[in-house]
Amino acid sequence: MSGAGKRVILDVRHIKREFRMGAETVHALRGVSFSVLSGEFLTIMGASGSGKTTLLNTLGCMDRPTSGEYILDGEQTHSLKRDALSTLRNRKIGFVFQSFNLLARTSALENVELPLLYNSSVSAKERRELAISALDKVGLAHRSDHFPNQLSGGQQQRVAIARALVNDPVMILADEATGNLDTRTSYEIMSLFQELNRHGKTVIFVTHEPDIATFSGRTLKLKDGLLHSDLKNENIANAAKSLAELPIPKDEEV
Numbered sequence: 001m002s003g004a005g006k007r008v009i010l011d012v013r014h015i016k017r018e019f020r021m022g023a024e025t026v027h028a029l030r031g032v033s034f035s036v037l038s039g040e041f042l043t044i045m046g047a048s049g050s051g052k053t054t055l056l057n058t059l060g061c062m063d064r065p066t067s068g069e070y071i072l073d074g075e076q077t078h079s080l081k082r083d084a085l086s087t088l089r090n091r092k093i094g095f096v097f098q099s100f101n102l103l104a105r106t107s108a109l110e111n112v113e114l115p116l117l118y119n120s121s122v123s124a125k126e127r128r129e130l131a132i133s134a135l136d137k138v139g140l141a142h143r144s145d146h147f148p149n150q151l152s153g154g155q156q157q158r159v160a161i162a163r164a165l166v167n168d169p170v171m172i173l174a175d176e177a178t179g180n181l182d183t184r185t186s187y188e189i190m191s192l193f194q195e196l197n198r199h200g201k202t203v204i205f206v207t208h209e210p211d212i213a214t215f216s217g218r219t220l221k222l223k224d225g226l227l228h229s230d231l232k233n234e235n236i237a238n239a240a241k242s243l244a245e246l247p248i249p250k251d252e253e254v
């Protein structure tokens with residue numbers, strides 16, 4: 001990809017996050033700084049407890065740092081009031097979780113429509129069209145009437161990715177999004193993220209699995225709340241190819 005047209009999507013400067021636990025203070029982030037350009041596919045790695053989720057929640061405007069600055073797509077989040085921050089989150093960020101977080105008694109289509117309900121300028125008809133288009137992007141338009149319990153884990157995660165995409169956010173944040181999936185399904189999901197990224201979507205993917213990180217262009221490692229390393233991956237693995245090289249399962253999913 002050429003360098004033309006790239007902009008800084010996010011900039012974190014010396015972010016600290018402390019949690020008070022009675023008399024004790026947990027230092028989850030101890031001063032983390034980095035920036036991400038549009039179109040990057042970044043993985044964040046680190047041992048359990050190293051601060052990955054805390055960092056991702058900060059980037060996703062779900063949590064505020066104790067100190068430091070966070071600039072999202074040119075907006076200084078520090079000075080934003082609660083409502084303005086959630087509007088910014090809804091407009092700019094798509095979140096994907098380890099456990100999918102779909103509403104159980106709600107169809108795939110309605111799950112994907114959810115983020116649009118907060119936007120009064122989108123009509124019911126547009127909402128439906130946008131949701132179908134997002135489901136189509138993840139290859140699940142034909143499953144739009146299914147409930148989560150009628151879908152496999154990989155399909156549920158793809159519905160969750162469609163929900164994250166429906167607002168056309170500037171970036172997708174994923175927290176251990178392959179953590180509940182087998183290797184084959186994980187690679188399918190990574191192949192989808194690579195495809196979204198090829199179409200220009202910025203992706204930030206938290207994982208503790210080294211093979212998952214090989215599919216991204218850059219890996220940050222956290223250690224005890226600090227940035228331990230920030231490495232460019234010159235040799236990005238192709239998830240679709242890795243998928244094709246896996247042994248064929250007995251009960252192939254359609």
Ligand SMILES: Nc1ncnc2c1ncn2[C@@H]1O[C@H](COP(=O)(O)OP(=O)(O)O)[C@@H](O)[C@H]1O
Nearest residue numbers: 019026028046047048049050051052053054055
């Ligand atoms: N809401 C919270 N209250 C208290 N401590 C927290 C909270 N969230 C995270 N922590 C602590 O902050 C540290 C980093 O946690 P986390 O960001 O969840 O790490 P990771 O996602 O890398 O496993 C851990 O020591 C964890 O116990």
Ligand SMILES: [Mg+2]
Nearest residue numbers: 052053054175
């Ligand atoms: Mg975590």
